[in-house]
Amino acid sequence: MITDKLIYSSLVRGDSNTSLDLLRKTPFPSRKDEQWKYSPLKKLKKLPFINNSGFSVKSISTLNLPKMNGLILVLENGRVNANLSEFHKINGIKLSFLSSSKENDNPIINSKKENYFSLLNSSYLSEGISIEVGSGFRVQENINIINIVSSNDSLINTKLDLILSENSSIHIRQYFLAHGKTTNGFINHNNNFIVQNNAALVLDKFQDLKNNFHISNDFIEQEESSKFISNTFSMSGLLTRNDILNNVNGEQCHSELNGIFTPFKNDHIDNHTTINHYFPNCKSYENYKGIMKENGVGVFNGKVIVHENAQKIEAFQQNNNILLNDEASIYSKPELEIYADDVKCSHGSTTGQFDQESIFYLRARGLTLKKAKELMILGFINEVIQKSENSDYIDFILERVLEN
Amino acid sequence: MKELLVEIKDLECKIGDQEILKGVNLKVNKGEVHAIMGPNGSGKSTLSSVLAGNDNYEITEGSISFLGEDITEMSPEERSWKGMFLAFQYPIEIPGVSNINFLRTALNERNKFFGDDPIPAKDFLKMVAEKSGLVGLDNRLKNRSVNEGFSGGEKKRNEIFQMAMLNPKLSILDETDSGLDIDALKTVANGVNKLKSAENATIVITHYQRLLDYIVPDFVHVLNDGKIIKSGDKNLALELEKKGYDWLTGNTTK
Amino acid sequence: MSYTEKQLKEELDNKSYEFGFVTDIESEKAPNGLNKDIIKLISTKKSEPDWLLNYRLKAFEIWQTMEEPNWAHVKYEKPDFQNISYYSAPKKKKELKSLDEVDPELLKTMEKLGISIEEQKKLSGVAVDFVMDSVSVATSFKEKLGELGIIFCSFSEAVKNHPELVKKYMGTVIPFTDNYYAALNSAVFSDGSFCYIPKGVKCPMELSTYFRINESGTGQFERTLLIADESSYVSYLEGCTAPQRDENQLHAAVVELIALDQAEIKYSTVQNWYPGDDKGLGGVYNFVTKRGICGYRSKISWTQVETGSAVTWKYPSCILKGNFSIGEFYSVAVTNNFQQADTGTKMIHVGKNTKSTIISKGISAGKSQNSYRGLVKIGKGATNSRNFSQCDSLLMTDQCGAHTFPYIECENSSATVEHEATTSKIGEDQLFYCLQRGISEEKAISLIVNGYAKEVLNKLPMEFAVEAQKLLEISLEGSVG
Incomplete structure (x- = not known):
């Protein structure tokens, strides 16, 4: 130990x-x-x-x-x-x-x-x-x-x-x-x-x-x-x-957890989140995007708990993943535990690869394969990256994601 | 002598802490068409919901009687069985439940209440064919889930189709014209007119005069801030169309 | 000679065996508790071959080293495994002379299900003159199956008459090492069903345990083995839609399905065991292991409607081993009062181009807890595999809970996995709309719930679907205050 x-x-x-x-x-x-x-x-x-x-x-x-x-x-x-x-x-x-x-x-x-x-x-x-x-x-x-x-x-x-x-x-x-x-x-x-x-x-x-x-x-x-x-x-x-x-x-709170994770070569990136709604009339949003490359492993385990009497909660949880190589893996576990009835909660998880049709479309318009993929990655993470609001910071993150 | 169908007396109601109706009085006889007009937020839709028995609203004062019976405390389904029909402003979607199944259940529940046998499938289907022609309801919509994925126009036609099937004594049309183009409006109005008889009555709730060109009212009432502030004949609607509501409500800020 | 601790223990064990055995002869019932001798007793009573006894004993050894799982989202008092009798000879139920002697609650429910008077008598154990009739139906049924080479019999019969098939396939999908309850079942299973569909045969009728004679006393540790040989098809119905009051508290069944190349198995279950009363007392613990394995281009489809049991722990699963194989899971789980359900599926994609679909509809009412727990695993070699999962929960009261625990494990980049889930309360506006059209609240709830569950109910064979709908209605009676 x-x-x-x-x-x-x-x-x-x-x-x-x-x-x-x-x-x-x-x-x-x-x-x-x-x-x-x-x-x-x-x-x-x-x-x-x-x-x-x-x-x-x-x-x-x-x-x-x-x-x-x-x-x-x-x-x-x-x-x-x-x-x-x-x-x-x-x-x-x-x-x-x-x-x-x-x-x-x-x-x-x-x-x-x-x-x-x-x-x-x-x-x-x-x-x-x-x-x-x-x-x-x-x-x-x-x-x-x-x-x-x-x-x-x-x-x-x-x-x-x-x-x-x-x-x-x-x-x-x-x-x-x-x-x-x-x-x-x-x-x-x-x-x-x-x-x-x-x-x-x-x-x-x-x-x-x-x-x-x-x-x-x-x-x-x-x-x-x-x-x-x-x-x-x-x-x-x-x-x-x-x-x-x-x-x-407390009531009337706004909670938002966003994330981008890009494990590659021997990396393991793990995101565990728990949101506890103890009070009514709150909203929570969760949005995580994973891009797995080489033998990188990604994990998303998000949990939203709406406790008894926490009515009128709106909770949305989303995890989308892209696997770029056959050796890459993703383990996704979006969980909802709901003990109140007047709620709107949903979650979704998708895992896949880039749509070949779209890549072809971009290449037919004159983009190189690399550029086409970059553009697809940009589209994939854009929603989350824009949360940062500061353009220097956004450019910095984008550059680092594309570098990987 | 005209027969009294519905009488609303000094009706007051609230939702939460907010008072919406503040003393509404209205009498509707059989064979009549009444239009209720008024600016947004005047309480028009609330009135229709309260008439149908939606318990989201709390009645704090007054009464509603229907065919001589006090129905103020009556459940929505019993009002329905006794002949009250509300065409919803926003018809509700019920996924997985076909229109046909929905209506048959509704008819049979009513039959059960009156101690009648369920309607035989053959008669029911005949009735469906006959009534759907009235509003030009696309055949395939009948087997689809109730209102699910219907366009705005289709939903409104479906409401009138249901009205035809249930053959009510009092129909309340809540903003049935909203979201309809002129052709759909004509079809819907045409359906309503065909269903009109000396035995039933219609309350048309609307913001605009447009619908009243096609469903001609005997009386027009203006609802404002939870009260009927003026009643007249169909000419009142035309006047409102020209002048707006401000001259009546005393709101001169415009 | 010295007397070792070990010998002492052995002697004590033997003593208790002797004692148990003697008692047994008198009462045809094994004493409570579980040990090697009880297992030997079960095996002897059933005149089983040695290999099966050894199988049981090995399972028992493993079981002793295992711990009862507690990861499920359910709370209950753990059963005392030493306070259960693991063998009792198939004994006749007490014969009642007329329906007047039957629990009126039970009769009321059967009436609602539309079960005929004669059937009601039979199901509630009243002596019926028409038994012959049902036997003859079953016999002609069996003859027809026999012509096609289909074997459909009790598990014990299969052990006697088709030992080669049982030996070859038993435990290949669910080894006794799999989990606590599967190990327990493997050690002490009483009886169950066996089914074999030969190559190329499409079974012309729904196979239902209802038609199988000799099914009484299958008890709490049932075992089912179903083999669909190459290019065959079978639709199998499990369960009894009549609300039998079962005294057994613990049910730990094992169901193994084997779909060889290009075969298709459709397995439908309607389960409505006693859920306990409205105060949460009594009720069955249903801890079932169900799994199927798919060969090349084969398909296994599980459909379940779960309305009963106090605690349910059940994950009918598919191992998609063959390329192009397909797994499906359609489920409606209703919990009311104090019921707890933790149910879902596992789709293990091993072969290339495999496909799975999961549709789960949970409905929670009263103070119940309803959880979906599912695993979708795309293995390294499962190129171009697809999964789509949709898990919806409907809440009827503010005291119940609805939970979703999906596990998605993807180790192949060419796979596509999609999971969606929503949780919402029964729509007040939908209810009011129905009421306004003259549909009473109870009817309206049943209409809305049936609509919500339609996607799954549609997958059931026709006659089952009708009863399932009624069951939903009964289960949710008085669920909205």
Whole structure:
């Protein structure tokens, strides 16, 4: 077990002691667990993870990221890389790093998710960022958080705690990256968000960790009339897994989970989502698009639960997949659990390949096969990619999808 | 002496907390055609739903009597058996249930209520052939699921076809003209006129005068804000067509 | 000689066997509980060959190492497997002298189903003079089948008369290692049906267990084996549409279908075992394993209407092994009161150009829970395979639940898999429309539900479809408050 092999020099704060107790009681997941049925865990379990806090990224431009506005916070191997970060004060935002903050400084949110990896994270935290957006502040600048692994075999436990007070809004962009030829690193991340009444949060996650592991446990609690939109773009990774738990704890909420995943050569990308509707009159939308190439494996497991008395819920769930090679696989499991009767819920899942007729049509109009396929891919993911609204970011994602 | 068919007295109703009808009075005798007109949101469609017994609306005051019997609390199906028919503004689709099966069930349920035997298949089919000719309902529509995938015009024809089959005493046509082109409008109106007799009556609910060129009313009522504010003969409809509703409602903001 | 723990155990086991055996001779019923000796007893009583006894014993060994599955979306008190008697000789039901002695509830339901008085008597165990009649019908029926070379008999008869066929095919689709209940069934199955359609024969009539003599006492661990040889066709009806009050709490049947090259099997089930009362007491646990395997260009089609049982756990499946083979699953599952159903199918695409269709219609009423669980697997070699799934749920009350758990596993890029599901409540506007046309609420619900389930009901053989419709109506009586 990875915890046994490593002497952690981690932050000890908040609930880490209780977490450690719980972690010791929690077995390492296996494929026998329904939740981990399709995930390759053997290698992760065997790896001799180490702690490494050195920096090797020289400049942010080597990372080929899109133009960024607002704050840029860079964590490398679980430590703040101040040279690469751009930090200034933004009105209405209280921001602190857990490593340098005092007790009672900024609120810490304890995740309600208690699985092996979220517990591993809270037990051996490397670094965390805590953000509180004050009531009524509609923050125009983005917060960009870049989380890099640049050292082989290193285990990185990071987290972001975020509270959006009433009537506030913010846009967060997270990047999870493996630098250069790094292999077998593991970024184990927790996102804990509370979106209070009438607040709005947009979260873009970009994940590109070829030959490395990455698990992100996201816990979102929404209060009345709030809005949460998450766009997850997962390009690559030996195991990249997003576990999203979205609890809707008030009426008139809007929840939206979108994603594009493009596993290729030895990649495994896993998306697990749960939306809990506890209150009536809410809407949720889920839209994930997978493009599997070479021997890449994609997993989508989305669950919408409409609890008793949560009437007038509209929930839509969609997962479309394209398999580009014979060795590629997709495991799709869209689930609905409904305990209220006055609801409109539907889900759909399709898996197939590009329509040969359409490709032929495009080629007959003078497009090369490559261009034709690109155009088809663009058409396939367009609906989801447009959710990002920022054209630089959209171009960046598009370029990366087509590169794969 | 004309025989009273339906009488609405001081009818008030609400949906949720919202009051919609605020004291409607109306008498309809056998053999008459009444038109109810009024601006959007005046309560026209609510009135038709309440007459048919839709319990989404709560009747807070007043009464409805039909052939001398108080039906204010009566279930929609019993009203139907006794001869009330509502042609819906938006006819409902029922997937997987054929039009024919639907109508036969309806007729037999009524027969059961009156202690009559179910209608023999032969008679039923004869009746279907006869009545569908009345509105020019395409033959294949009869075997399709109720209203499923019908065009707007087909749905409205189907309503009148059902009306012919059930032969009601009071027909309420709720915005039957909406979404119809002029040819379909004529066909539908023609069907309604053929079904008219000294024994039955029709309430036509409409926003426009257009339909009344073809189904000529004996009386025209203007409903506004949940009350009938003016009644007259067919000329009232023409006047409304020219002047709009504002001169009656006192709304001069236009 | 020293006396080892093992010997002690053996001796104790033997003692209990002796005891059990003695009791058995007296009462023709095995004592409660399950062990090797009980299995030996079952096998001996049925004069089975050694290979079958060994098969049972191996299954039992495996079963002991297994755990009762708990992944299904159902909650119930686990049966106490040591508190069940696994063998009782086919005994006659208590003969009643007239219909007056029969539970009036039962008679009422049969009347609604349109079952004739004579049939009512027969089904409720009243002595009937017309038994001869039914035997003669069955006999002439059998003669006709015999002419075509079709074998249709009880499983025990097949073991005696056609051991080569049973030995060759039994357990090839559902090995006893498959799952907990299949292992249990393989160890203790009582009896069931066997059917073989020879090469090129199209069975001219619907085969129904109704016509099979010697079917009494097949009990709770039924086993069916159906083999359609090359280019043959058969339509098989399972189930009894009369609401027999079965005292057995646990039913764990196994049904294996084998469609050889270019053969077609149509298997229809109407199940309405006792669902428990409106307070959720009693009722049957129905834990069934049903699976078919398809050869080249063959087709297996499952159609089921499930309205009974307190807990249902059932996934009729197809292994599409042969190229160009076709699997179909059409299901209507109704749950009312406190019923729980977790049902669906598995379509395993192995061969090239294989095709599967899944249409599932769930209807939940009362406080029931109704789940669809299905797997569509496209294997690496299943080039150009297709699947289409449509799973709809209809909710009748605000206290019931409707759940959809589809598993889609696709490992071949030339495949096309489509899954759609919707969940909605019974339309209030539809109800009002019917009411306005003079159709009473109960009738309107039945009309709307039948319309909703039509796609599936249409797949049933004619006479079955009519009864299924009535069953839906009965099951949903008083479901909307």
